[in-house]
Amino acid sequence: MRSLHALPRWADVGLIPLINVLTALVVSGIVVAIIGENPFEAMMVMVKGAFVYKGSLGYTLYYATNFIFTGLAVAVAFHAMLFNIGGEGQAYLGGLGAGLVCLMFDSMFPALVLIPLAIVASAGFGAVWGAIPGYLQAKRGSHIVITTIMFNFLAASIMVWLLAGRLKAPGQMSPETRSFSANAELPFIHDIANAFGMEMARSPLNLSFVVALLACVGVWLLIWRSRLGYAIRATGHSTGAAEYAGIPVSTVIIITMAISGGLAGMMAINEILGVQHRTILGFTSGYGFTGIAVALMGRNHPVGIILASLLFGALYQGGAELDFEFSTITREMVLLIQGLIILFSGGLAYMFNRPLAYILGALLTPRIGGGEPHG
Amino acid sequence: MADLWLQFLLTIDATLRVATPLILCAMAGIFSEKSGVIDISLEGKMLMSAFAAAAVAALTSSALVGLITAIGVSILLGLLHGLASITMRGNQVISGLAINILASGLTVTVGIAMFQQGGQTPNLARVERFRPIELPLAEHLGGVPFVGSIYREVVSGHNILVWIALTAVLFTAFILTRTRFGLRLRAVGEKPEALDSAGVSVTRTRYLALIIAGVLCGMAGAYLSTAHGSGFVREMTAGKGYIALAAMIFGKWQPRGALLACLLFGFLEAVASRLQGVEVPLIGEAPVDLILALPYLLTVILLAGFVGKAMPPRAIGEPYLKER
Structure with missing residues (x-):
């Protein structure tokens, strides 16, 4: 994602994302206005x-937890210039991993053993679901974008089945598993706060946020x-140079995708261990794409x-x-904003x-005193 | 025996119906990807045009006006994809994905605002839909053994868009291999600099490819909501755009191959829906979900080069930077 035109770092990191969000909000606001509602009121x-x-x-923080996991997953792969759009499927299978562990052991192990085990399983299942496309890209030359798309659908089919x-x-x-025993439940933050004598309103926010x-x-x-x-970064910047430097590029690609998939898989701990306490159909509901x-x-x-993630958490909760x-306007408005943000910050990045x-x-330039541009 | 034969013919008939939007979208994908532009926005274009077709058909009581609007909407999305991936030289996958998410959000949002039915359009009446066309003498010839039943059950009774889809395959093959534009289109996806030095605009050729792709996706969307179905339902494309993408890859970016892949994937879906809840000897209840997953699995296997090798156009995904 390097730009063609040099932009000061603070502008690239701070200003551009801000402009992207604002543009997306303005366009969505126009849609709201066309529909006949007041966009400022909606805001x-x-x-x-x-x-x-x-x-x-x-x-808001509960939604953000999901997005931190899936966002990290995409980012890690991006650093190796791999585009992992399979976060959705990896998270889904993560839910299978966590669910299987809980179904098998929830009456056997105490929470202190069961929950770490379930977290490892969710990351592990996600990692495998990411590593296979990684392997196919590294060793068989299939395009990671297409493979991860296919793996999303395959994951969905497996889960339905x-x-x-x-x-x-x-x-x-x-179509869902039985509810797990209390051993498998990650504590809610409001319960923890209340235990320490702090008043806190009920919400699905749980310890997964800390894990995130x-x-x-x-x-x-x-x-x-x-x-x-x-x-990973060397592979992302230049595969050729990385190879010359003795980096085993294929292995790095597979490991990167495994880590990426693992992070996406861990999204399941928020949904499955934190909130649902059972594995249900479609619990990923697009968070992988977000x-x-x-x-x-x-x-x-x-x-x-x-x-x-905080921004998107706020958008989802506010939506x-x-x-x-x-x-006349519903939470699908948020999908519109999300699509626009992806469009402006990704597809139209150079605009x-x-x-x-x-x-x-x-x-x-004048303030620098007409000096040579650097960087 | 006669019953089994009829069952078979009905499955083939269903295959054609299911495969129609896949074929149209796969041909759209071929145009766009042969020109070097990755197009995962088939899904979004189809969804938006499905909505546009049904909404406008409901308002104007004309399926044809709906179709034209659908094509227009789909072309606009194609141009947006072009703006991002050709003019702005952005990431083509991200742009496509953005369009898909945008389409999910926009169709429901606008749908609720227009019709207050939770994102659906009203049920379309007869005149607002593309009706099946009974071919002449279909009922009379139906009694003729073998050929007659094929004619009545499989060939007759499709709507115009099914026929257009099949024609689109011939059209695509003809354009790509027999016209100057087709040659340029393929060249621009393989080696854009060559075309550029020959004085042909890479940008123009790619935009034209995306516009044609838009027309085809628009028809696919209109088929879903105003021919196959009778109205728009939220998320009604349900991944068909991606299956079409898979079929295009499975067909190695060739019209004939893609057609066969679409028919295969359509057949799998038709079989799966017939097997819903049916007990199969030895296996028990038919694993319908797994049959439906086969297109994705087959595509992965093919892409991995375990059976044959699917080679994408060489310059695909790379924005073209004209040298000065």
């Missing part, structure tokens, strides 16, 4: 729904502070990803509020870069 409803109402912040078949709880109709933040630290250490991270928008906005950096307040580089160049 206020979303902001209130995301931050102001009791417990709404918890909901299992949840409507073997894993379905006996004696019920809906730890994953951010982990990804930062991996990409910028480890040998493997160096190999991860792409998050990674694009967050410039593939953990800090950026946390911020972008849900639209359903209650308006009869703002060039003019902005020009404007900033004109503004900043």
Whole structure:
């Protein structure tokens, strides 16, 4: 994602994402206006729904947890110039891994053993689902984009088949597993807060959020502070150069995709261990794709990803509020905003870069004193 | 025996119906990808045009006006994809994905605003849909052994868009291999600099390819909501655009191959829907979900080069930067 025109780093990291979001919001606002509602009113409803109402912040952070995981997944792959659009399927299979562990051991192990095991299983299942396309790209030359798309559908088919078949709880109709025992439940943040004597409104926010933040630290250490991270970035910048430097590029691609898939798989701990306490059909509901928008906005950096996840968390939670307040606009509005953000920050990335580089160049050059442009 | 034969013919008939949008979209994909532009936005273009066709057909009571609008909407999305991936030299996959997500959001949002039916359009009346065309003498010849039953069950009774889809395959093959534009289109996907130095505009050729792709996707969408179905339902494309993409790859970016792949994938779907809830000897209940997953699995296997090798156009996915 390097730009053709040099832009100061602060502008590329701070200004461009801001412009992208604003443009997306303006376009969506125009759609709202055409529909016949007041876009500013809609905006206020979303902001209130995301931050102001009791417990709404918890909901926002709960959604953000999902997006941190899937955003990190996309970002790690991006660093190796791999486009993993299979986050959806990897997260789905992560839910299978976590679910299987809980179904097998939830009456056997205490929470302190069971939950880590389930987390490992969710990451492991996701990792395998990411590593296979990685292998096919590295060794068989199939395009990772196409393979990961196919793997999303394959994951969906497998899950329908299992949840409507073997894993379905006996004696019920809906395609989902039985509920797990309390051992498999990640504690809610409001329960923890209440235990410490703090008043906190109920929300689905659970300990997964902390796991997600730890994953951010982990990804930062991996990409910028480890040998493997160096190999990943080198492969991303120039496969040829990496190979010359003795980096086993194929292996790096497979490992990167495994890590990416693992991170996406861990999204399941928020949904399955944190909230649903059983594996259900379609619990990923597009969060894997949102991860792409998050990674694009967050410039593939953990800090950026946390911020972008908060934004999308707020959009999702605020969007849900639209359903209650308006009869004509619904949460699907958020999909529209999301699509526009992906369009502006990804597909049309250079649309703002060039003019902005020009404007900033004109503004900043005199102050530097006509010196040589650097960087 | 006669019953089994009829069952078979009905499955083949269903195959054609299911394969029609796949064929149209796969041909669209061939135009766009042969010109060097990755097009995963087939899904979104089809979804938006399905909505446009049904919405406009409901408002104007004319299936034809619906179809024309659908094509227009789909072309516009194609131009947006072109703006991102040709003019702005952005990432083509991301642009396509954005269009797909945009389409999911926009169809439901506008649908609710227009019809207040949870994102659906009203049920379309007869005149607002493309009706089956009974071929002459279909009922009379139906009694003729073998040929007659094929004529009545499989050949007769399709709507115009099915026939257009089949013609589109011939059209695509003809354009690509027999016209100057087709030659340029293929060249622009393999070696754009060659075309550029010959004085042909790479940008123009790619935009034209995307416009043709838009027309084809528009017809596919209109087929779903105003011919095959009778109205728009949210997310009604349900991954068909991606299956068409898979079929195009499976057919190695060739019209004939893609047609066969679409028919194969359509056949799998037709069989799966017939086997819904049917007990199969030895296996038990037919694993319908797994049969439906076969197109994706087959495509992965083919792409991995385990059976044959699918080679994409060489310059695919790379924005062309004209040298100065």
